[in-house]
Amino acid sequence: MQKYCTFALLVATCIGLCSSATNVDIEAKEFIKEASKKYYELYNQIADEVYSSIKDEDDFEEIFNKIENVRKISGGLIEIATDANNFDLSQIKNEETKKAVETLKMSSDLFVLGDDYFASVLLNLAALKELATDKDIDPYLDGTSRPNNGSLAYTPDIQNIFKKSTDPEELKYYWTAWRDANFIWSSVNFFTIVDAIKKAADSFDIPIHAFWYRSFNTGEMLKEMDAVMKDIKEPYQQLHAFVRNELKKKYGGDVIDGNAPIPAHLFSQVLEQAWYEGSVIESYFPFKELPPYDKLVEKFDAKQMMEEAERFYQSLGFDELDEEFKRDRLKLSDDTDNIKNCKADIFDLTPKVYVKYCNSVEFKKFMQNHGYLSQVHYAKEKKNLPSYYFNSYDLEYSVGEAVILSASTPKHLTATGLAKDFAFTDQTLFNRLFRMGIHTLFNIPIYYVHTRVMHDLLGGTIETDEVNKHYWKLMEEYVGVEPPVDREEGAIDFTYKFFLDIEQNMQTKKFVGEVLGYQFYSAFCKKAGQVTELHNCDFYGNLAVGNDLKAMMALGSSKPWKEVLKKVLPYPKLSGDALIEYYTPIFNWAKSQNKESKVKIGWNASKRKVL
Secondary structure: OHHHHHHHHHHHHHHHHHHHHHHHHHHHHHHHHHHHHHHHHHHHHHHHHHHOOOOOOOOHHHHHHHHHHHHHHHHHHHHHHHHHHOOOHHHOOOHHHHHHHHHHOOOOHHHHHOHHHHHHHHHHHHHHHHOOOOOOEOOOOOOOOOOOOOOEOHHHHHHHHHHHOOOHHHHHHHHHHHHHHHHHHHHHHHHHHHHHHHHHHHHHOOOHHHHHOHHHOOOOHHHHHHHHHHHHHHHHHHHHHHHHHHHHHHHOOOOOOOOOOEEHHHHHHHHHOOOOOOOOOOOOOOHHHOOOHHHHOOOOOHHHHHHHHHHHHHHOOOOOOOHHHHHHOEEEOOOHHHOOOOOOEEEOOOOOOEEEEOOOOOHHHHHHHHHHHHHHHHHHHOOOOOHHHOOOOOHHHHHHHHHHHHHOOHHHHHHOOOOOOOOOOHHHHHHHHHHHHHHHHOOHHHHHHHHHHHHHHHHOOOOHHHHHHHHHHHHHHHHOEEOOOOEOOOOOOOOHHHHOOHHHOHHHHHHHHHHHHHHHHHHHHHHOOOOOOHHHOOOOOOHHHHHHHHHHHHHOOOOOHHHHHOOOOOOOOOOOHHHHHHHHHHHHHHHHHHHHHOOOOOOOOOOOOEO
C-alpha cells in the first residue's frame, strides 16, 4: 500500500511538472511569435526616423525630436527584452524555443540602458566621431612647409598630409599633436562607453565576452582570430622587413632602425600612401603604371555605379532589387558638404534594408557599392526568417569582400568592357597586387590588436590605467610598430579607426570580414573552376556560386556558425590560408629581396618608453 502511494505521488508530481513545462513552452512559443513581429515593426520605425531627411542640419529642435521619437520606440524593444528575461529557461524543454527566447532577451541591444543610452552613450559616441572633424591641430611650421591656413582636422586635413608628405618630422608632429590634443576627450568618452557595455551585459545577465561578440553568437571568436595571426605571422614578417628596409633607405638610419619595430607615424604613412604616388615602393612599382581606375567609371553617375554593381549579383542568379526598395529605401546621402570623404549609411536589422550611398564618382566608391549590396541581398534571402534568426553572424561583410575581390580584378574589368582601352601587363598586375597586399596585410594585425585591447579591458585582465601600455605591447608583438616618441602616463594612442562604431565591435567585424572574405573568394574561384592565379579570378556569372551563397544566406543564424559556413567553405573555420595563397607572389618576391639585402626578419624590442 505504501509503495502504491509513493508511486502515485511520483506520477502525480511528474504529471504536474510535465504539464507545467508544456505550458511554459506553449507560452514561450506564443511570446516569440508576437515578439519577433513586434521586433521588426519597432526597428523599422527606428529606421524611418533615422533615415528620413533632416530639412535643416542646424535645426536642433528637429534633431532632438527625432532622438526623442527613437527613445520612445526603443521602450518597446526593452519591453521585449524584459519579457524574454522573465522566462525561466530551465523550464523550457524545446531547444529551438529556448534559443529564440535567449536571442530576444538581447533584442534591445544597448537600448537596454534606457535613458542613460540617450543621455550619455549617444553623446559619447558622437564625441568620439568628432575627434576626426574638429579643427584643433595647429599646422606644422618649419619654414618650408605649406602655408598656415588655420587649424587642421584629422579628416580630411591630416589624412591628406599622410598621403602626400615625405617629411618624417612633419608626420611625427601630426601623429603626436592629434593624440596629445585629444587624449582627455577621447579617454573620458571611451571609458564611459566601456562602462556602458559592461552595464548592458549585466542587464542581460550574460558574460561580458558573450555580449561583446554577440553578432557572432560566440564568446570564443578571439581563439579563431589567434589562429589566423599564427598562420600569417611568417609571411607578414617578410613584408614588414622589406617595407622597413625601404623606409630606412628613404629616410636613413637616424630615422628608422633596421632591426626595430617601425615607428607608428611612418607605418601610417605606408598605409595611407599604398594607393598614392610617392609610396616607399614607388621605385619598384610606379603609381603611373597602375590602371587609371577612376577613369574607368567616369562615364557613370553615382546612381549608375550602384546599378552596375547590382548587375554582378544578378549575374549570380539573385533576384533584381524590387522597385519599392529602389524608390523608398535606396537614397543618395544628404552629406553634400563631404562628398569626397562620404561613407555610405546602411540599416539592415530587418528585411527592409535602408541604404544611403555617396554622390561621388570614383572607383573606390564603385567597389564599395559592390560590398554594400551584399547586405541588401543577404536580407532578401533571409527575409522570411523570424527576428531571432535574422542575425547572419556578420557574414554579409565577408560576402561583400569576396565580390569586391572579383569585381576589381583585371579579368572582370576587361570582360565587362570597363577597361577595354587599357592593357594589363604582368608588371601592372604585380603593382596592383603589391599595393593591395600592403593595404590588407598591414591592417589585419591592427584590427586584431584593437580587438585584443577591448577583449582584455572588458574581461578585466588589464585596468584602465594600463590600457595604453598594453596597446603598445600588442602593437609591438603583432604589428611590429612602436610609438614615434616616448609616451607619457595617461596617454591614449589608439588610431582614429579604433573608435569608429566601437559599440558595435567593428574592429572584430573588420578582421573577420577581411579574412573570411578571402576564404569565400578562394572557395568561389574553385567552384568556378579557376584554380590558378587566385588574385585574378572572376566568378561573375557563375550560377553555382550564387546557389551556394543563397543557401548560406537563407539560413541566417538558424544553424550554428560553422554549419552555416559549410554551405560555402569545406573547412568552416577562420584561416589565413586563402590570404597567403592570394598574396604568395608578393611574399616570395619580398623574401627574395630581403635575402639579397640581408635584412633582419622580425624586430627587436622597442626602446621607446610607455609609462
